[in-house]
Amino acid sequence: MPYVMFQGPLDASALRVGVIVSRFNEFITEQLAKGAFEVLEKHGCLEENIRFVKVPGAWELAIAAQQLAPMCDAIVALGAVVRGDTPHFDFVAGGATDALNRVSLDAGIPIAFGLLTTDNMQQAMDRAGGKSGNKGAEAAEVAIEMANLVRQLKAAR
Numbered sequence: 001m002p003y004v005m006f007q008g009p010l011d012a013s014a015l016r017v018g019v020i021v022s023r024f025n026e027f028i029t030e031q032l033a034k035g036a037f038e039v040l041e042k043h044g045c046l047e048e049n050i051r052f053v054k055v056p057g058a059w060e061l062a063i064a065a066q067q068l069a070p071m072c073d074a075i076v077a078l079g080a081v082v083r084g085d086t087p088h089f090d091f092v093a094g095g096a097t098d099a100l101n102r103v104s105l106d107a108g109i110p111i112a113f114g115l116l117t118t119d120n121m122q123q124a125m126d127r128a129g130g131k132s133g134n135k136g137a138e139a140a141e142v143a144i145e146m147a148n149l150v151r152q153l154k155a156a157r
Contacts, residue, residue: 006156008148012045015147017140018072019050020064022079024057028121031128032078032114032136039140058092058115062099069107074147076139078114080124093117110146114139 017040021033040050051071055064058079065075077100083089096115104111114136118124126132 004156006149006152008145008150008152010043010141010144011148012040012043012144015045015073015144016049016051016071017045017143017147018053018065018068018075019140020053020055020061020068020075020077022056022058022061022115023054025080025082025124028080028116028124028128029078032080032116032134032139035129035134035137036076036078036114036140039137040144043141043144045144058096061096061115062103065100065103065111066107069103069109072109073151074109074143075104075111076114076136076143077111078136078139080116080118080128082121082124083117083119089117108150110143110150112139112143112146 019036021029051068053064053068055061058081061077061079065077068075081089081093100111116124116127116135127135
């Protein structure tokens with residue numbers, strides 16, 4: 001059975017990308033941002049096509065994404081929420097997750113989810129350039145691929 005396959009290439013040369021970084025747990029989120037910027041540069045994203053926004057915490061990622069979306073083909077949302085002794089973690093992580101998903105669907109652009117939700121600081125460090133790689137870099141790759149895929153799918157309509 002013949003079919004038409006769509007897959008977005010890792011080519012950011014024609015993309016406008018937003019990168020939103022939470023300042024909370026900044027020593028982790030700065031490493032995530034570094035990984036994201038390295039990937040964007042590696043795949044040809046022009047500096048003038050990157051919109052870089054810092055927000056206080058993970059909760060604020062979604063409102064920044066909502067305002068940034070009209071300027072971008074994709075957004076990379078980066079933050080780190082580390083579980084504590086109270087249910088605050090569940091509210092922030094769940095609320096930020098749901099809100100970013102809603103913004104992505106409402107705006108019709110991919111928002112790559114680079115929000116770490118870990119049980120402890122070591123897990124966060126491992127995912128911000130440690131033994132588990134850099135989830136900021138991975139999120140940037142996802143943003144590039146999905147932005148190009150969305151373009152392909154829109155063009156095929």
